[in-house]
Each structure stands twice: as C-alpha cells, then as structure tokens.
Amino acid sequence: MTIIKNITVLFLIGAVLLSCNEHNKSARISPSESQASTLFAKGKQVTNDNFTGTVWLENLIQADSLNQNSVGSVTFEPGGRSKWHTHPAGQILLAIDGIGYYQEKGQPKKILRKGDAIKCPPGIPHWHGASPDSKFVQVAITGREKGETVWLEPVTDKQYNSYK
C-alpha cells in the first residue's frame, strides 16, 4: 500500500512539473522571435570617422531630384555617438529602440526613448548617440536640398558623460 502511495505521489509531482514546463514553452519568447521584431535591418557598420564607437547604418530612402529627403536607420551600440555636426536643411529623428542621447550646443542633453520624435533645426551644432548602457536605434530623416551634413569635432568623453 505504501509503495502504491509513493508511486502515485511521484506521478503527481511529475505531472505538475510537465504541465509547468509546457506552460512556460508557450509563454516564452525565443531570441530568434525577439530579433525578428526589429523594425529595420541593422545595415552595414559605419567605417568613416564621423562617429565614435560602433555604429550601423541601413539606408532606407535615397534623396533624389523629386524628393530631397534621405531616410536611414542608425543603430548605435552602447557608448556609440556621432561627432558634433550640423544639417544645412535640418533633420528629424524618430527613436525606434533603446535609450539614446541628443544634445544641441549649449543646451542640456536630452534622453530619447522609443516613440520620441524630435527636430534638429538647420545649422545648429548637435550630436546624437546611444546611452552608455543601452544601444539606441533611430530613424533619421535628413533634407539634402541645401547641401550635405557638416561634420565638426568629436564629442569628448567629458561631454558625453556630462548631464548638461
């Protein structure tokens, strides 16, 4: 009788564990599903010296004579950032994923999070990039009708780590 009782108990524990595992399987998101939820491709690693750290660019739309806006998805790895620069016709940034920084010369740094949308006014020196502990993905919409981006000096570690 005791043996039968013990077998029944072991069976019950086994059934609970099995049902628990099945439940977890349906609820869990696998790494591949999580990657598939990325909106745009990461693109190619940027190799020019207009950026600090690791930055990726996927060109989505090229400017042409009919519509002089270009659109690109930029992925900054943690700590990655642009140099200071200006856009002669301005730029619009849409924050897609992660946590990023945006700063205009003489202004406090702004934190950008998924869903934020901001304007970089024409001719205003600014920089943007990832925060130290999170990557940052942005869509950049850049008017080319008044000329190309003007690149300035790098953002120093002191500037990057300052809160203003």
Place this chain on the structure above:
Amino acid sequence: MTIIKNITVLFLIGAVLLSCNEHNKSARISPSESQASTLFAKGKQVTNDNFTGTVWLENLIQADSLNQNSVGSVTFEPGGRSKWHTHPAGQILLAIDGIGYYQEKGQPKKILRKGDAIKCPPGIPHWHGASPDSKFVQVAITGREKGETVWLEPVTDKQYNSYK
C-alpha cells in the same frame, strides 16, 4: 510517521507549484506590456471623409518654416484606406506593422510589410491602406513646401479588391 510523510509530500507539491508560478510570471508578457511594445501611439480617430473605414492618426512632427516636412503615424484597421490623392512635394512611407497596400494610378497594387520603405512621387495619384485581414501601421513623411495634399475620389471596393 505516515502523517509526517503525507505533510512532507504536500509541502513538496506546493513548493513545485509555487516555483512553477514564479517562473511563468517572469516569462509571460502581459497584454499591457505587449501594447507598450507598439512604437508610436495610435493617436486620434480620423473623422474627415478622406478615408474609408477606421483610421487613426498620431502627429509626430509638424511642418514649420525651417523644416517643411510633417511626420505622422497612421494606423489603418483592416479594410481601412485613403481616397486617391496626390502630394505636391511627394511623400515617403515607412511600414511599421501589419500588412498594407500601396497603389499608384495605372500600376499594380504593392503589398507593404514591416520594414518596407517607399516613395510616393510628387503629383502621382495613389492610395494606401490596410489589407482586408490585417491592420497596417505606417509612418508618413510629407513635404509641405509645395502645398497640401490634393484629395481625389474614393477607392472603390472593386479597386481595393483587385490585384492590379
């Protein structure tokens, strides 16, 4: 002795169930977390007659004198679509979620999926919207420097359901 054994077994089953529940809690995505993963807010329902079906608009960036692009996130419920229309300075569409349609006058209908980016050339009559069985979320980048959108006739059910 049997009573102590039974209590121990009940305790063990309880512990397994509790640990199972805790595990599920960390793995499960609640409906509110799932909604939070939407990139932009759905915005307000569009009440003008430039659209068929149910359409929502979240304005992200307003055009101004320095940057004449406006940016908005448009959510079309299944079957929802714009009228035929033209943009004097053109438009860029980024497909954010769901499955949508885009068609220029005299051209086959294109299917738009998450991550697609297309240009609507200036002055070309076209329409866009959701497919019949899936909502469609798009970011629309519209140049306002040559005037506002010109609205034309509605997209008939026959046009909407045709494959060309």
